[in-house]
Amino acid sequence: TLPDGIYAKPASLTPAEQIFKQAVENRWPERHVVSWRYIAPDADRMPRPLREAKATGELTIRYDAVVRRITTDEKTGRATGAEYIDRNTGAVSTARAATVVLSASPIESVRLLLNSVSAKHPDGLGNSSGALGRYFMDQLPCLAFGSFSKAKGWAPDDSAPTDPFYNPSGGIFIPRFEEGDAARGDFDYQGSVGRAPIFGDRDARLAFFGFGRMLPYADNRITLDVRRRDAWNIPVPHIRCVMQEEEQALLRKQEETLIAIIKQVGGDLEFIGSPTGLKEMGKGAFPEADAFSRFMFRKWFRKTMCMGAAIHETGGARMGENRQASVLNPYNQVWDSPNLIVTDASAFPGSGIAGTTLTVMALTIRACRNLVDQYRTGRL
Ligand SMILES: Cc1cc2nc3c(=O)[nH]c(=O)nc-3n(C[C@H](O)[C@H](O)[C@H](O)COP(=O)(O)OP(=O)(O)OC[C@H]3O[C@@H](n4cnc5c(N)ncnc54)[C@H](O)[C@@H]3O)c2cc1C
Structure with missing residues (x-):
């Protein structure tokens, strides 16, 4: 745009x-x-990158699989795969992987990282800086x-x-x-x-x-709600964005x-x-509509045009050059677990003013190329 x-x-x-x-x-x-x-x-309603991946014969898509956490190695702290629940049967399975790409959209990726605690990652996966969940924004x-x-x-x-x-x-x-x-x-x-x-x-x-544009504030943050869980018994996210x-x-x-x-x-x-x-100006909103519709519009406007209505949410797992102040390195690798990359808009250090999608796609390609290159050359 x-x-x-x-x-x-x-x-x-x-x-x-x-x-x-x-x-x-x-x-x-x-x-x-x-x-x-x-x-x-x-x-073809299937996006082209998926079509091309499928055509290689190397892609397996797991449907109805609700991921609840990223698994990690107890000794190294590196990502080993994802644990997921079958939406229909409730059965829990694990997919193992040498490298993991998390891109579930900002609030959900942060929720999964926070829900992936282990001895090596006691405050959430990738949270050694304390920045995980923080600096959350919407436009x-x-x-x-x-x-x-x-x-x-x-x-x-x-x-x-x-x-x-x-x-x-x-x-x-x-x-x-x-x-x-x-x-x-x-x-x-x-x-x-x-x-x-x-x-x-x-x-x-x-x-x-x-x-x-919204600025990043440390106390605008996603946390796990300790009292409420979703249908798969995963804590729901609590969002503060003021x-x-x-x-x-x-x-x-x-x-x-x-x-x-x-x-x-x-x-x-x-x-x-x-x-x-x-x-409202002049004759007001929707002057030709009936009185009840106008009343309902006024009543509901405040509830719908609230913080979050821009639907361009960013931050929560921000990238940066200093591991003390960020969750991801400049190539979207989790500082604490570099074979895991997070490539949705949770990686953004700022909110910007444009739709987030093209930047998310570009970052994802860049981060995946880097991950594959490091993996192939034994640097990961
Ligand atoms: C109404 C609307 C209009 C928009 N218009 C624009 C626009 O014009 N331009 C623009 O740039 N942006 C727009 N956006 C924003 C845009 O939709 C997002 O930036 C984009 O979809 C983000 O892509 P994503 O892949 O990170 O997340 P998503 O598209 O949300 O994809 C995340 C995927 O992860 C899956 N997932 C999530 N959690 C789990 C889990 N636990 N287990 C398994 N799978 C999971 C979801 O099912 C989903 O398929 C709009 C958003 C909305 C809501």
């Missing part, structure tokens, strides 16, 4: 988005409005809906072939611009103008999502900037909201 990405094919903007783009870029030349992304449907979300009177109606996006399961995935993206700390990144916006179906020649609808003054201020600025952009190019916002609350 970044503007310097190389897309598989060109992604087009709707006519309304082209007008919006022109208006924003004329007013603020340093603020770019670009296409969000190009995603074409894959007729700062805001959501805005409204209309854009300079464009009428709506248009479908025909950049990519139609997907039988999902709506077209395009839209517009406004990357981080000048203001703020460019090195860390402050916030960006993704959204759509004139994509939502409406009747007749009415003002085009617009919708935007903002994503802001915004500090830095985040409150950034979120305010993120919302004010989006309000100003939309207003100054001739748009009308109905509402903008974030974990700091819901602000």
